[in-house]
Amino acid sequence: MTVLPSRFSALRRLLLAGLVTLAAGAAQAQSAAPVRILVGFPPGGGTDAIARTLAEKLKDELGVPVVVENRAGAGGQIAAQVLKSAAPDGRTLFLSHDHSISILPQVTKNPGFDPAVDFVPVAGFATFANALALSSGTPAKSLPEYVRFVQQQQGGKDSIGIPAPASIPEFLVGMLASKYKLDLQAAPYRGSAPMMADMLGNQIKAGVASIPDFIENHKAGKLRIVAVIGAKRQAILPDVPTFKELGLAGLEELPYYGLFAPAGTPPEVLDRLNQALAKVIAMPDVREHLASMGLTVAYQPQAQFANRVKGYTETWEKIIKASGFQAK
Known part of the structure; x- marks a missing residue:
């Protein structure tokens, strides 16, 4: 009468030990x-x-x-x-x-x-900071030059690439259009990478995106950043003016x-x-x-x-x- 309980007790201990091992393994897998x-x-x-x-x-x-x-x-x-x-x-x-x-x-x-x-x-x-950049195929080298280029050679119209619709870059395009009395249309992309491809291929003359999106190609001379948002110039682009300096206020918060x-x-x-x-x-x-x-x-x-x-x-x-x- 005492043998069976001892066998069941041993089996129970074995099962419990197995469960503990499985739980520990699961916890380790989860942690990893x-x-x-x-x-x-x-x-x-x-x-x-x-x-x-x-x-x-x-x-x-x-x-x-x-x-x-x-x-x-x-x-x-x-x-x-x-x-x-x-x-x-x-x-x-x-x-x-x-x-x-x-x-x-x-x-x-x-x-x-x-x-x-x-x-x-x-x-x-x-x-x-978000920035306005111009493709290498655009003769303008500053925002005022770009405005004159659109006025004189584009009939006052142009499309500006943006990484996403209904974004700050789109609102910025609208602010530029309003200030300079131009017909500027935001051209939305699915991210900055495809927009950049079109800018580098001169399929689009200008784009608005973040400095991280533009900086490497700007350094390489493949496009030109001509204006940035913010209350002051960016340390990485000390020669590039802010929109505020160029007369477009309201874009100071980064x-x-x-x-x-x-x-x-x-x-x-x-x-x-x-x-x-x-x-x-x-x-x-x-x-x-x-x-x-x-x-x-x-x-x-x-x-x-x-x-x-x-x-x-x-x-x-x-x-x-x-x-x-x-x-x-």
């Missing part, structure tokens, strides 16, 4: 699962390059693979929707600039996400770059991500590389970055309303 950084634009653009720079360093700080996943389309809207549906476990992040977070929800009736409800800021790491996670991500997970990003941004080689791309590196922890996003969104809400733009 990769982190993916969503990018809302195609490979080859400025945002993609920034994401890959950070991913390479974050993998060492987090101790797991960090992969960049391009979900291009609709100015980052697709990537944002993917983030919304992702598990809030810190394994899916969204590297975005201001357009997807602050602008899209204001210019799209049903974007499929609400940043204030569906996302939580992890941290900010840089600001940047856009941001940051990381976002799904709402509901545990505070301890956000803290770990925040600390890892802070260490990466503090690395001299990372700062130097991002600065060479035209970014002003300025790490902002979660609470500070959240306030920055809120203030920026409110600023552009006023500008968009004043423009008379109707969400579609």
Whole structure:
């Protein structure tokens, strides 16, 4: 009568040991699962390059693979929707600039996400300036020369490329058209990379995008940046005037770059991500590389970055309303 219980007891201990081993293996596999950084634009653009720079360093700080996943389309809207549906476990992040977070929800009736409800800021790491650039096939070498070129040789009309519709670059094109009494039409692309291809091929004479999108080709002499937004000139382009200097005010506040996670991500997970990003941004080689791309590196922890996003969104809400733009 005592043999069976002992056998069952031994079997039970064996099963329990197996379950513990399986649980430990599952936990280890989970801890080694990769982190993916969503990018809302195609490979080859400025945002993609920034994401890959950070991913390479974050993998060492987090101790797991960090992969960049391009979900291009609709100015980052697709990537944002993917983030919304992702598990809030810190394994899916969204590297975005201001357009997807602050602008899209204001210019799209049903974007499929609400940043204030569906996302939580992890941290900010840089600001940047949008710029007007001219293709090498355009004889103009400054904004005033471009205006004269359009007036005298284009019949007062031209198309200016932009990386996404209903974006700050589109509003900037509208402001230029209004100030100089020109018929300037924004030509939207699916990201800066295809726009750049057309500019380099002289298929389009001008484009508005971020300095990181333009800087390498500007340095190579393949296009010319002729004006930048901001209250002062950019350190990487000390000879390029601001729009304000050229008489176009209202474009002084700089856009941001940051990381976002799904709402509901545990505070301890956000803290770990925040600390890892802070260490990466503090690395001299990372700062130097991002600065060479035209970014002003300025790490902002979660609470500070959240306030920055809120203030920026409110600023552009006023500008968009004043423009008379109707969400579609």
